[in-house]
Amino acid sequence: MTMIDEIDKIIFISTWNIGCGIATYTKYLSEELNKLYPKLFMVDPINQGALDHYINGKLVHLQHEFGIVPELPNTDNKVIITWHSVYKPQYAVYKLESRLNAVAHIVHCEDASKCIDTLSDIYVIDHGSALIPEMKKEDARKILGINNVNKPIGFIFGFQSANKKYDEIINAAKNTNIHIIVSGAKHESGYKTNLSNSDNITFIDRCLTEKDVNLYALASDLLLFDYVGQDHYSCSGAMHRTIGAGRPVVCSNTKHFSDLTDGRNALKFNNQEELEECIEFALANPKKFGRAARAYAKETSWNNVAKKHLEIYSHYVDI
Numbered sequence: 001m002t003m004i005d006e007i008d009k010i011i012f013i014s015t016w017n018i019g020c021g022i023a024t025y026t027k028y029l030s031e032e033l034n035k036l037y038p039k040l041f042m043v044d045p046i047n048q049g050a051l052d053h054y055i056n057g058k059l060v061h062l063q064h065e066f067g068i069v070p071e072l073p074n075t076d077n078k079v080i081i082t083w084h085s086v087y088k089p090q091y092a093v094y095k096l097e098s099r100l101n102a103v104a105h106i107v108h109c110e111d112a113s114k115c116i117d118t119l120s121d122i123y124v125i126d127h128g129s130a131l132i133p134e135m136k137k138e139d140a141r142k143i144l145g146i147n148n149v150n151k152p153i154g155f156i157f158g159f160q161s162a163n164k165k166y167d168e169i170i171n172a173a174k175n176t177n178i179h180i181i182v183s184g185a186k187h188e189s190g191y192k193t194n195l196s197n198s199d200n201i202t203f204i205d206r207c208l209t210e211k212d213v214n215l216y217a218l219a220s221d222l223l224l225f226d227y228v229g230q231d232h233y234s235c236s237g238a239m240h241r242t243i244g245a246g247r248p249v250v251c252s253n254t255k256h257f258s259d260l261t262d263g264r265n266a267l268k269f270n271n272q273e274e275l276e277e278c279i280e281f282a283l284a285n286p287k288k289f290g291r292a293a294r295a296y297a298k299e300t301s302w303n304n305v306a307k308k309h310l311e312i313y314s315h316y317v318d319i
Contacts, residue, residue, distance in 0.1 A: 005056045009042045010313060013055070013073050014063035016045035019159065019207070021237040022065045022084060028128055032306035037319065059317045062100075066092070072099050078316050080104045086112040086233040093118060103316050109259040112233035123312055126259060127235040128302035132214045132244040140219035144212075146202075151179040152283055155220035155247075157213065158238030160184040160193045165226040165252075172275045173200045178283075180224065181216060183208050217245035222282045223293075225251040226275065235259055244301075246294035248282035250275070265289075265296040 004011065010033075014026035026043060033041045042057075044050040046068060055075040062073060065084045072095075073079070079100045083093075086107055093116060096102055104121040107113050113124050141147040154173065158164070166182070173180045182195060183204045195203040208216065217223065223242050233255045243249055251257045252275075253268040260266035267278040267289065282289055313319055 003054045003056065004044050004050075006042055007056055007058060008040075009057050010040060010059045010061060010317070011055060011057035012041065012043045012061050012063060013046060013050050014043060015047050015068050016043050018047055020068065021159070022063050022068060024241075025084070025127070025237055026063050028130070028302050029306060029309065032128070032302040033309060036306055036310065040319070059313060062096075064092075064096075072096060076101065078103045080106060080312070080316070082106040083112070083116070084108070084234060086115050087231075088115055090115070090117055104312065106312070107233070108235040109233060111255070111258050115233065121315075123308075125305055125308045125312075126300040127237065127240045128305040129240040129297040129300040130214075130242075130244045131297060131301050132217060132242075132246075134246065135215075135218045137219050137221065140215045144215050144219055146181075146219060149179050151177060151200075152221040153219060154178050154180045154222050154224040154250075154279070155216050155242065156180060156182045156184070156224050156226075157208075157217070157242050158184065158225075158236070163228045163230070165228060166193060166195060168272050168275065169224055169226045170195075170201055172272055172279060176276050176279045176283075178221070178279060181220070183213070183216060213241060214245065217242040217247060220245070220247050221286065222248045222250055222279065224279075225249070225257065227252050227254055227256045229254040230256070233258060240297075240300065243293050244297035246290045246297075248286060248289035249293050250278045250282055260296075265292045 012026050012030055015023040030041050030043055051071045055073055057077055060075050060077045060079045062081045064081050079102050081102055102120055105116050106123050106125050108127045110124055113122050116122050180201045225239055236256055249266040251266050253270050262268040267282055269275040269278045
């Protein structure tokens, strides 16, 4: 049996270096943690066989998402589980706790924490946000070569997904006379949309570089997220990746965005009519909601999130 024996390290069990939101989350978090405590953390990738061998570390931190953890890690170590989606009923929680030495659970919002039925510790840690250096939107547009767009720009970032209401947001763009830039790389799941360019939409069917993600967010007048409502809690990594640009956030009023507060750091809608109202209100109050977005990004920066993780780890092992 192959053994991953890193007894002095905290080991992340996660997808890694593929088109997956959990892989991206783990990359940002582990990099920030290793800045604070160099060489203390390592990643054992699920997509490279982590679930096929015995794992022996100081502590094991499982990044759990349904569909990417077909088997449980083989370890006798203390395990912390971050639930990136929280469902009811909670057979998965019972299953993991019955087979792992699960000492704690982490979720990304208070509402999700109330859904975890366990005697182990539960912690709420925000999904980390990227901090994007400030830049005038006109300068960002010039660098990108889109300074000829004579309408307000809404930016949609994230993997292509059947859970996103592209038609609704395109119709809203037409009705509010804005231009939508959709950056939708294909997800590992293989879903592909059939969007095409028009007067109101530009579709970028590829992965953007980190620099380009920053520039498109900065070039925009608002950030748009329209997701189908689902009966579970999760967080939008795409939103947290771009909110640091300090542009107003307009998002669907679903459990996917329960970490945002309507009217404070986001404008939430329930249907297309409300979506259009939110777009117009955001464009009329760009400074107010832009400042609120940037403030939230600073509050939930990866550095702050990493420090909260270190505090939790120290409850169970010596750091």
